[in-house]
Amino acid sequence: MAEAEKTAIEFQHVRKDFTGQTILKDLNLTIPADEIFVLVGPSGSGKTTTLKMINRLEEPTDGTITFFGRPVAAYPLQELRWSIGYVLQHIALFPNMTVAENIAVIPEMKKMPRDRLRARTEELLAAVDLPAKTYADRYPDALSGGEAQRVGIVRALAADPGVILMDEPFSALDPISRTQLQDLILRLQSKLHKTIVFVTHDMQEAVKVGDRIAVMHNGVILQVGTPAEIRQHPAAAFVADFFAGAEMGRVAWADTVAQVLASGVLTATSQPPTPAVTLHTTVAALAPQLAAGTVLAVADPRTRQTYRLDAQGLLNYIVRVHTAEGESNS
Template sequence: MIEFRNVCKSFADHRVIDGISFTVGTGEFFVLVGPSGGGKTTTLKMINRLVEPDSGQILIDGHDIASEDVRELRLGIGYVLQQIALFPNMTVGQNVTLIPELKHWPAAKRMARARELLGEVDLDPREYMNRMPSELSGGEQQRVGIIRALAAQPKVMLMDEPFSALDPITRTQLQELIKRLQRQLGITIVFVTHDIDEALYLADRIAVVHDGRIAQLDSPDAIRQSPADDFVADFFASPRERRDR
């Protein structure tokens, strides 16, 4: 589905991504985790060309995305941010149907899709379709942000620390929601977080990103049981394990 081939990226004289190579399988929940400044978000943003690599290749379904039309590429990839970024002057329904409208879906199909997805995230479309973002809680806004990213049925969804600004209860609810939706829809998700528990709960595989390189890429259980080096071991250690070292 997604393949990075020896990808590098620098900003000024700082090498942010240093020759990383990996693949993300179709339908996989793939989590990039690591300390701040390690290159997680830069890696994510290169998938939809918000950041362009200096060298190497990124392929989706075998096609080099450097040769793709940027607008069409981005319309085919869902994107959810920590900053929910709903359009404040548009209703919930208008926000959800924005990408399908840009892709020229008929109005009836757009509205049916919005109602379907609102129901999937426990927001009654009869109550929420015509609400404004300002009338929603933070958790409700993020639910709308998630289904807006799903509305045009993308094969890939990128999520950049989407739950980190939410309270713990809402965060847990949305983690359970996105995991259920991912399995139900079979969508490929690339998810960035610095939260170890979130990564362990959500991921099929985890890429531990450190200083622009992948320190380890494996299943959650394999990383916990057999960390590749001291950095990974310490990063995944519990507070008690750190104190005991």
């Protein structure tokens, strides 16, 4: 078997019950080594529970999980977890430790030589665009959300584990930071070739970062395949609908306020124009405010009218653009 085709993790007839309710039903799944394998599905589909069983944060009710051919239950727990990096949605850096000290926690437990640890820290911080000279001695409260998440990624990689678990790592970030970190993960993977198990509820994100995707719903895996295979041959109506929703969102992400105005979907308002919103502002930049319920107003120099821009207006725009693209491709 070629190196790239080795199996890193395998679930064999795994079931997981919580308080008498079955969360995962006869889960059979093979995760190849050295790939980004994405578990995607709506909330409650069992993605995070599946992820946590790999490093035994959760134990299966029945079935077997193997880690490079050996049952995870056969590993000493510390040895298993030291072999696996873990990146959370809320990165939870130790607030009383500097960036360098946060990164050093596991390598120091594993007795990594100090010189090697320093070099490793500098190398990884540079790889995530946080030069050690500037960031190593900072404390977490001096970092932005995106910077803290980059430090979390470095911390997961510092001891050079073969497998990284990533549990919705970017979902709490604004759209621009999220896109930047998705690109960063792809750059790092091209250099480091880790086995990454990545959980997300966002099909668009899954398609972007995943070598392979497992679509989950109600504790069952509906389909496993490459992004192209799932796009071209969805195995169930739910998969097709879930993918279509991601494609619909992709249509408008990089569009500008000028394009939204030109679509004619916004309604006039007497609200004064929002100073920070210009014709060149992207939908991605506005999404966090609109998602929080903020109502913005934008002036259209062509009509000399001010228009209301809120979450419903953005949705109307996405639907309009998506429908137009569908018609032009039919």
